[in-house]
Amino acid sequence: MADEIIRLTGIHKSFAGVRALQDVSLTLERGKIHCLVGENGCGKSTLIKIIAGVYQRDSGSVQINGKEYEQLHPIDSIREGIQVIYQDFSLFPNLTVAENIALNEQLAEGRRFVNWKHVRHVAEDAIAQIEVQMPLDARVEDMSVANKQLIAIAKAMRQNAQLIIMDEPTSALTEREIRVLFTVIHKLQQRGIAFLFVSHKLNEVLEISEAIIVMRNGRVVSTGLANEYNTTRLVYEMTGQSIAEKSYEFTPDLSQPALLRVENLTVPGALYNVSFEMRRGEIVGVTGLLGSGRTELALALFGMLPITAGQIEIDETPVKIRSVQDAIAHGIGYVPEDRLTEGLFLEQSIGRNVVVRTIDKLRGAFGLTDPARVKQQVDEWVTSLRIKTSDPDLPVKTLSGGNQQRVVVAKWLASNPRLMILNGPTMGVDIGSKNEIHELIKRLAGEGMGLLVISDDIPELLQTCNRILLMRNGSIVQEILPGETNENELAAKLIED
């Protein structure tokens, strides 16, 4: 009993008549790493917010450290040592690392003046506690995602965290950064800190967690020790169905002209002498650590980085790509890495997001936009990509991650590209949608499109690509055929120096 931090019993929660949580019971134990998995919309976020005191439950009981809470407010939750690290980390980008770690408690102590010596001291102490190295005077906005996460953990530890809840902790990290994170977590675990991860990346879930909680449609459908699960069982529990993906086998016909040929492409500071070619129907994977040049390659091909040397040929014709407009004119589409800020107009309607590329072609009388044609095109894509919505006039932000990604894909498909570059196509997308996006990629390739898939999700690359290009320090260092490697080997290659 004593080692329980949280015991929830029979929690119910509804929003405007929609049941978000039904009869949820679970316990979280001191010094243990728990993982909460489930598809988007299964109630994970609601559950976390109830534990954090952000939402009030409709019924059920919440016990924290043995104490029953009739009403749990965020401040109670923090006092009991519960710290939630959201995906955005809630840090101040314009402040330094030290300030971010220490200012909170300076404020909490009601100090009117900042004692800089004290701030520094606190920050040094906090960073030392999690046993990592960090430049304390650097601004947080200049730090990598991985370091921001460590700062958030250090900050949580300074506030006497007993339970650290992390939302999708590994989704924006490279393999090596994940290792660092896991080391830090194991160290803290030995000191009795409990963790609750909320994650989509099943392999990592299985690797680090000890206890697993699976949710589906607002209920806890399965709990147990991690060693009782494997990926197949997790997928089954999460979706209620078995999903098996087939790999993509395709042998390009070398007698056909190349769709894209890149020769000695150079972007100073990012890419050096990158050469490769691809044919219609190919799905070429590009992988590497953050900073390896994988995103820069996409941006250069899409006209967003200045190319200083090298040549790009499309359909055997040399082309100059100096702007996004040039890239589009040559039939290149790009599904960006950051869906929320780069891919979508979140507050605009689903329909407007779909037709943004083609609106100029949907004109009728007097050269004016024809609303009927717009509606027709929107309906067509909503149906054919199975975008789940009650009304395409709703803002695109009302959709789940997987459906949002389909909107970004629809936007490009509507304009008929020859070559699609997809950067992290299934990042933050639930298993069911992920599978459907993979099937879509394969289908498009089957129809003769060329697809360049940039990802560090190794199973994804192995399942969808017929070739994988490995990048390191701005260059392509190896070409790998999925049939000739496996997950562990590829993961090892990724982090090799």
Next chain:
Amino acid sequence: MQQTAQRNSFMNRLMGESQTLRLFIITLLIFVGFSLVLGDRFLSIRNLQSMAVQFPEFGILAFAIMITMLTGGIDLSIVGTANLSAIAAALVLTRLSGEGGAGLPLEATIPLAMLAALTVASLCGLFNGFLVSKVGITPILATLGTGSLYTGLSYVITGGPAITTTQLAFIGNGSIAGVPIPVIVFIVLALVFAVILNRTTLGFNIYMLGTNTRAALFSGINDVKVLVRTYWLAGLVAGIAGIIFLARANSAKPDYGATFILLTVLIAILGGVRYTGGFGTISGLVLSVLSIQFLSTGLNMLMLQLSGSSAAIFFRQFAWGALLLLVMVVNYYVEQRRQRVT
């Protein structure tokens, strides 16, 4: 229980999605309110006519500021542009015909004068667009600068005093089928802008660019092209407003309508144009123009009645500032409420 549900849905409708309906109700309430309090003095043919010739001046400028606000920017130079255009038109009118002029017939001079005004206005707008899109200066600073520049230019040209000409009075005081010409210009512009915003690629791109500049870039929207055209249109509309200034006041001067900037920003915000860009409708703007005119006239009459002095006119400036802040604060809470619901 059912009553609460009903009230909730009524409140939601008033507060939530249908912003135009909410504005319509507000406008109506203001109108009916003043009619009840002030009686015949407000609700008379004479007063209605008097209001009808007042609102097009700032109403037309409101279209200009709105279209720039939709892109997430703003054009603070519109009044400067309008006055400079009016001065250009007045110069052409006085130099080419009228007393001491070159003696050209008025029929020829008037189109030339308008052409001069619109050319100047276009150049002003294009320059703003160039600064904002190509040079990348924050719109509020760029247009604050050019606004001062255009006003300064007006002083240099006129040397300070107004250029008087009554040759456009037929526009300022004239009416067609009982509708004052400035009102007709306002209505035509409202229709033109409704078409531009809802039925053209430019309008579509303006909304998208204003919602998310980065996503617009990644979607292949040419931001330079959209911004240059937007600021050019804003300038052009300011030029039309300048012609109306000249026609109504029978003179062009550098410092006419200095309060219109704040007023048009207020109208846009009240009309539901989001100052961060991406959202706002012409119907909202038109309703907002009307309610501001009702408020302006009504408050004036009310203050005059209460204080008995014409110092009441200064109260208006205070009222506009207060109203702008109030609307922003209300919008903030409505937005918060909406986010909690979703």
